[in-house]
Amino acid sequence: MKRKLLAAILSCAMTVTVLAGCGQTAEAPAGEVTTLPADSSTPAADGAEAPAADASADEGEIYMFISSPEYADAINTLIEEYKNVAPNVTINYETTQNDYPTMLKAKLNSGEVPDIFSSTSGKEIDTYLEYSYDLSNDSIMTTMDPAVASSMSSTENGGKGCYGFAIKGNYFGIVYNKEMFETAGIAKFPETASELKDACDKLTAAGFKPFTTGFAEWWVFKHTYQSFVNAAADGAGISTADLVTKFEKGEAKVSDYPELYDNYFAFLDLAKEYGDAKPLETDLSAEEAAFANGEVAMVLGQGAWIESDVLSINPDIKIGFAGYPTTEDAAETKVISGSDQALHVNKDSKNLQATLNFVNWWYTSDYGKSWFTDVAGVVPPIVTDAPSEFEIIKQGAALSDEKGSGALAICYSTDSWHQTCGQILQSYIAGTISKDEACAQIEEQWAAIDGAK
Template identity: 30%
Template structure:
């Protein structure tokens, strides 16, 4: 894999916002991100062709295994080995370096996919490519080649327990930061723990940091200035507000102990009614309902400021399946993706609970209340991009460490922002 450095295209993030309304108004979609765990779907045997798949969506590990088992039952000449892992970025690089690269793997779009682009097969002429939602195209297109199979649409916000809100007398969802504070106070006064944040994990932290970039009037222009050194992170008007959110979640949650809280622990306590709010996304619906299928939950956009008009929800395409162009099993890998699209309603939507990123796949009520609550933000133009997919490669992995140090009391706010800037500068230079 080669490093990637070039100026961010002005149209990159603008196209996300422009296409969002038209695409998501027709139907939205969820599911992916966090992670830890691993599964395998068989071993090679006889004259079977073996294709290897690596992905990072640990919350659907069992469902991925079931899908692979179905594929092998329908294609007895093919063996599929699948790994679903938490420390994904490290493992994928290790596998390529060791000469054990998978045939199919997952990657985010934009700069992340660009860094892999020389290793990826052009999928432009695959039969399913004509059915991908328009919003998915730019993030996977490089040198005129479409390199990805879009997995889903996702949104990130505050997931809340409706029954606990009602018990505390919260009858209006907060649309400003002050209202969010007041909501936390009401919950606390009612003997309800407002928050439990999983800051042992990296993804909630870079999702929060994304807000400082995504709330810019012109995110693409600001990212370009940051890359050129024409502005600094401390110049982002909303950067301090991200730290206000961290402070709020610690004050009304687990404090500095939040950096020891795992995703599984957070989800379990929320689902069982021990806490009222968590910062998370639509992908959390399935693990929450596994713990408690009757939990009465919803999701709203996380407010940063006291200007309600600014409160919007990050919505994007978080990941794509891609094919290693040096695979010895390219045709079988292409057949697998074609099969997955053909059966996408059964697996991507009904089983994985993804909000579909293909125009011929339909959302269903079974996708649940988080997808339902996400849709109006897109339909009303209150969606903002996931800028972390356009950050310099590696910065998404760097930044949570700085925020964890702040949460743990090892740095103050100014020091944390300065460290975030150093990491940014180092990644831009590579």
């Protein structure tokens, strides 16, 4: 599917007659419609169908303001399909990425809470808990994957509730061009930091640029950094969650962990040396184009979500997928899997029932369930046996089975922190601050932003 410009703000108005079981108008109590019996409010293990319903009386507007513009075309297709189901509600869809956390907070502070908004899963579930509807008794739970549902629970509420849903599960790692590696005489994707450097030299000697980095995007850094955080935790003999907590409490320094202080910054230096001529001007769209057009061998900071766009440019490209080499221990080179994003329903929405009906239809209708694999091309966040034809998903699953997958470290922190960290690392890439200055800022801001949460 062809992407729109990454930072574009998209609006799509539509009318809706709701499908699924229930409801009448925005004033109807949430508990009266699209709900499960009290004894069946946990995620279904068999992906059972929710009962269909007629909600043709729904009307009004739904304001959907989320990040992840890489799925803009897919979501517009979803909305267009829903128009056939329910023509009396208008869905206004808006998406952006670079400034999303800041823009969302501005909306919340002004009282303009979107009917559907996004955050990371995990820690940010509690950050936005006061605004979020608990979906535990809605029919969405009949198909939601239990692992996804668990990442939407609230630690403040003792691990209970389901305060979000996901567009996708995911795989994070390095996407690479298999044919370029073969031409350069590299039989196997590198599994150690030194092997990655050797691969860059061989690719360069064969006439290929090794990397496209996407360093114009703050979120690219969190996608790369998390593999090194996992390696640092393993090196220290603690869990990733415990390591993150130490930084939040101001009890850790980057220099305490060679996987971060030495290896991660060496990785950034390597990416800068062997990557884009102007790395801080290279965004997601530029990465996809460079990779699809055969200009580079590896894409950094991305994952399963780029394959559809790449194939729309070059359907013949031979895509490979692997974890980040973080140390000299090949066992640390793992892909990362999990659901990193949560979409929240505003519990005080003026059109709550219509919003719930749309969300439940998304997860329980035949079209909605097939949308994840057939349209969005993502790892489905629902219980399904539907196979995927996407290489990143197939290879990610195989690698996870073979070596295990790393912890989804990004979910232990907020996107407010990740955005700040990305901006600090952009300054390092620009050469305006040193490594030690970057580390000091990371330590200070991590505790300041997430330490009190």
